[in-house]
Amino acid sequence: MSADPQDPGPAHGLGEPARERAMPLGRRRVLGATAALAVGAGVAVQWLGGKPHGDAASGPPWSLSFDRPDGSRLSMAPYLGQPVVLNFWATWCPPCLREMPALDRFQREFRSIGWRVVGIAADKPQAVQAFLARVPVSFDIALAGFAGIELSRQLGNEAGGLPFTVIYERSGRIVRSHAGETRFEQLVSWVSGIS
Secondary structure, eight states, X not given: OOSOTTOOOOOTTOOHHHHHHHSOHHHHHHHHHHHHHHHHHHHHHHXXXXXXXXXXXXXXXXXXXXXXXXXXXXXXXXXTTSOEEEEEEOTTOHHHHHHHHHHHHHHHHHGGGTOEEEEEEOSOHHHHHHHHHHSOOSSEEXXXXXXXXXXXXXXXXXXXXXXXXXXXXXXXXXXXEEESOOOHHXXXXXXXXXX
């Protein structure tokens, strides 16, 4: 007999499906969540080519390309050599939507001195397309789906929360990262002195 009152003990004589039904619901949920996380991590490693995160110009995100909302492809390689604000967001994230005007303003005001903003949407393509039809932005948007969250984790977003912003200098080195909503004034202060 098992010492755990929630554990029915061995399901002798039961086939695998019956054994699973004999397992308490809470334990099945934990095992299911653990399996989903393991699959997600495996997909992310495969999608990102198994490269470790870091500041190296050869690693993520410079080696990646994404679909755009218009169906074309967005390669990150051409951004290397330019200072970049990389922002991870989703349409279901209220702080992400609140900071979009600040990112758009930053792109419009700082593009002339070489800065680029790239939004990585960790969302469904249809949701992003519908949002951008209502609220167009002047910066590039990449469609990453769930893999966008995993990429943000590789770049320092340990909690995997959104929004998450990473600032790169021209060499491809990360000079700042920020979890949470940003304001235009913050962006300007973070990039002052970086060219």
